[in-house]
Amino acid sequence: MQRILTRGEIETLDRTSIVRLIPADANTFGLRAERLTQLAKDNPIQDYLELIATLAAAQQTVAGQNWTLPAPDDVQLAQAQAHGMPLFNATSERDPVWRDMLSALIAELQQHPLPGPVQQILAELANADAPALEQAADALLNQQDEHINAAQAPFIMAALQLYWTLRVQAVELKQVPAVTPFGVCPCCGSQPVSSSVQVGGPKEQIRYATCSLCASQWHIVRVVCTHCEDTKTVAYHSLNEDKAIKAESCDKCRHYRKIFYLDKDPNADAFADDLASLPLDILMGEARFYRANNNPYLWQPAGEP
Ligand SMILES: [Zn+2]
Ligand SMILES: [Zn+2]
Incomplete structure (x- = not known):
């Protein structure tokens, strides 16, 4: 009997056709x-x-x-x-x-x-x-x-x-290695600021994390915690039924990062839209989830969700 592959396994098998890394725009x-x-x-x-x-x-x-x-x-x-x-x-x-x-x-x-x-x-x-x-x-x-x-x-x-x-x-x-540790940028080893589900060609509906430091984007399968790689407790939160921005939370590590859906808003920017959506951070803080890391343009003192 044939076993049904999970989404992650399908994406792994299909690795050759997935654009793994998108360099920062000039x-x-x-x-x-x-x-x-x-x-x-x-x-x-x-x-x-x-x-x-x-x-x-x-x-x-x-x-x-x-x-x-x-x-x-x-x-x-x-x-x-x-x-x-x-x-x-x-x-x-x-x-x-x-x-x-x-x-x-x-x-x-x-x-x-x-x-x-x-x-x-x-x-x-x-x-x-x-x-x-x-x-x-x-x-x-x-x-x-x-x-x-x-x-x-x-x-x-x-x-x-x-x-x-x-x-x-x-x-x-x-020159970028094909496999690097989960959750950090394959180019500079920094954490992502947020992630985006892309549109167009081979990137259609594929999720990429954006490096908080060098702005490279790398492929991460969807419905996975970008912080601890858990797949079982991931959930999505939004403000006012906003379909372009969600917070992807994880019950296992209690962290979240925002995820942008470019088919709903093609101009969303990993840094700008993250910074401009602080009310969603407040909602997540009230639900006792913590940002996985700061937006590089806004540093909050330690201990403040
Ligand atoms: Zn980087
Ligand atoms: Zn997690």
């Missing part, structure tokens, strides 16, 4: 800025979304400047292949050039009429010394909440995103 920060501006209108956190739209637009401008990044290391890439590990370990390596990117971001932002408290944060960052910035970056990438300055965090993360997005874009897709 205009990824620009698209994010546009979407944030669109979502800001009448949003309860309109001012914040507009600030982050300005930050994302600055990221795109700085990305287009002429940066010299470390060349891909062939030995390291071969090791990643041999051991089935992500190409880079973003928590343990980075070139000091990321701090020059931060300076360029600050200079770009200072061209805009920003509120006094934001100008103050930018001035503090511009005057911070290298050890303090490296320590702040380590705390953010390792999610050491007690060492994180929540006001500075979005700007430091923006510079780290720039650095890692450009580094990953310099590597050929074929």
Whole structure:
């Protein structure tokens, strides 16, 4: 008698035809800025979304400047292949050039009429010394909440995103190992910010997680907890019957991440729509589920669901 395959097994068998990895768009920060501006209108956190739209637009401008990044290391890439590990370990390596990117971001932002408290944060960052910035970056990438300055965090993360997005874009897709550990980006080892069910061609109705750091998207089968890989206790929650955004929760680990359905809203952006849907986070907090990780543009102090 023939056994019926589960959805995951079918997708695994069909691996060759599934696009496993979608690299970050060359205009990824620009698209994010546009979407944030669109979502800001009448949003309860309109001012914040507009600030982050300005930050994302600055990221795109700085990305287009002429940066010299470390060349891909062939030995390291071969090791990643041999051991089935992500190409880079973003928590343990980075070139000091990321701090020059931060300076360029600050200079770009200072061209805009920003509120006094934001100008103050930018001035503090511009005057911070290298050890303090490296320590702040380590705390953010390792999610050491007690060492994180929540006001500075979005700007430091923006510079780290720039650095890692450009580094990953310099590597050929074929160098990414075919199998890497569950739940982290195959390119830089970071956690996803959210996931999206795609539309069009071979990606139709396939779910991809978006890296919170380098914006690469990788395939994760549907109806699986993106945090602990549980398949039995996954459930979906939405606000006001919203069909484009749901929170995918897991009773086993009590975490959730948002999932966007591009057939319902083709412009949904993994970062922007996550940030603009805080009422759904409040609903999930009330149901005693916890965000699997922060949105890189909004750092909440530890212990607040
Ligand atoms: Zn990544
Ligand atoms: Zn889970």
